[in-house]
Amino acid sequence: xxxxxxxxxxxxxxxxxxxxxxxxxxxxxxxxxxxxxxxxxxxxxxxxxxxxxxxxxxxxxxxxxxxxxxxxxxxxxxxxxxxxxxxxxxxxxxxxxxxxxxxxxxxxxxxx
Amino acid sequence: xxxxxxxxxxxxxxxxxxxxxxxxxxxxxxxxxxxxxxxxxxxxxxxxxxxxxxxxxxxxxxxxxxxxxxxxxxxxxxxxxxxxxxxxxxxxxxxxxxxxxxxxxxxxxxx
Numbered sequence: 001x002x003x004x005x006x007x008x009x010x011x012x013x014x015x016x017x018x019x020x021x022x023x024x025x026x027x028x029x030x031x032x033x034x035x036x037x038x039x040x041x042x043x044x045x046x047x048x049x050x051x052x053x054x055x056x057x058x059x060x061x062x063x064x065x066x067x068x069x070x071x072x073x074x075x076x077x078x079x080x081x082x083x084x085x086x087x088x089x090x091x092x093x094x095x096x097x098x099x100x101x102x103x104x105x106x107x108x109x110x111x112x
Numbered sequence: 113x114x115x116x117x118x119x120x121x122x123x124x125x126x127x128x129x130x131x132x133x134x135x136x137x138x139x140x141x142x143x144x145x146x147x148x149x150x151x152x153x154x155x156x157x158x159x160x161x162x163x164x165x166x167x168x169x170x171x172x173x174x175x176x177x178x179x180x181x182x183x184x185x186x187x188x189x190x191x192x193x194x195x196x197x198x199x200x201x202x203x204x205x206x207x208x209x210x211x212x213x214x215x216x217x218x219x220x221x222x223x
Contacts, residue, residue: 032209034211036213042215043199043213043214043215043216044156044199044213046210046211046212046213049209049210049211051209057209057210059210088153090155090156097203097209098143098144098163098203100146100158100161101146101158101201101211102158103155103156103157104155105154105155106154106155108153
């Protein structure tokens with residue numbers, strides 16, 4: 001079965017600083033990978049998804065970017081964080097269409 | 113119309129009660145549906161998958177109404193541990209890689 005590694009669990013960053021969140025997956029190959037963000041008390045917002053190496057689809061235009069340098073690695077980045085980037089970031093993975101989505105344990109990001 | 117809509121609640125029910133939530137979706141081509149449970153500050157965890165008219169797993173039953181484009185989740189004999197937020201996500205046949213979640217329905221089960 002799939003295992004999703006996401007770190008760190010919590011992160012406090014100043015406004016204007018860069019960001020890099022990494023997600024790695026075990027137990028599957030060529031998965032669909034996702035980045036979601038959840039603001040406090042809100043629902044999950046889809047940020048990016050990827051169906052293969054180097055293939056990234058962006059759902060929300062903003063100061064975040066994503067990359068997939070390897071089959072089971074998905075990275076979320078920002079050059080300059082904004083206060084509004086605070087939230088709970090979740091990486092998710094599934095084997096393909098119609099398959100269940102599994103989540104990593106998430107990163108709670110606070111931008112101050 | 114939003115792609116996925118859920119009543120945010122909270123639904124406040126006593127232990128042992130039966131409670132039902134609805135999730136409406138706009139994409140009539142949606143083929144698969146998933147219900148997730150999320151505890152506070154934790155990642156969502158899969159509760160149930162629905163690929164046809166419905167699914168049942170113990171105290172939990174999901175039913176799909178394609179004509180009215182909604183899927184419901186019924187919880188029987190509520191337990192205190194059922195307190196959580198319940199998220200639904202439909203998958204469209206035409207854009208099956210993109211998964212948009214509803215904003216969730218919060219359930220509080222009281223003693």
